[in-house]
Amino acid sequence: MRCILKNGSAGISVRQIAAEAGVSLGLIRYHFGTFDDLVAFAFDMTTETFLRGLRTAITAAAPNPQARLDAFIETSFSPLLLDRQVLDVWVVFWGLILHSRPMARAQAREYSSYLAMVEDLLGNLAAAERIPIRNIRLASVGFTALLDGLWLAWCLNSTSFRRAEGVSLCRMWIEGLRRGAYA
Secondary structure (H helix, E strand, O other), rough: HHHHHHHHHHHHHHHHHHHHOOOOOOHHHHHOHHHHHHHHHHHHHHHHHHHHHHHHHHHHOOOOOOHHHHHHHHHHOOOOOOHHHHHHHHHHHHHHOOOHHHHHHHHHHHHHHHHHHHHHHHHHHHHOOOOOOOOHHHHHHHHHHHHHHHHHEEEHHOOOOOHHHHHHHHHHHHHHHHHOOOO
């Protein structure tokens, strides 16, 4: 991760990683196998940090669907996720997903976990409020796309909107869901 932050995609050779970690190339190969496996492991660690932060916020919220969804939204716009350095690392990861089977598998696994979390939150809200959503998976994909787009826009230009405005946009989207806009 430090290599990526220092040098972007040029900072992720096995030699640079070994030098930064103060270990031999052989030790990296012994523990991770291939370079792609090492980078996929770093991706898993990064993603798990974010998912854990979201799960912690949801668990700490009041035990009702709206409070849990609000905790998810607010955490999505917290410094945990809205961080330019996170974008720097993520862009390198995205570039590797298309060319690395271990990265593609890791991304599919992590996205599936994230989407399941959103499906659970929206499904529980829909059940509690009797919101008629025909396809909860598709509604969840739409909501995650909104979040991803806002995250990317903010990380690229943090003056494009304030964090509170991002939270507000997500709440407006949920209000549209309640009114049947995405049923």
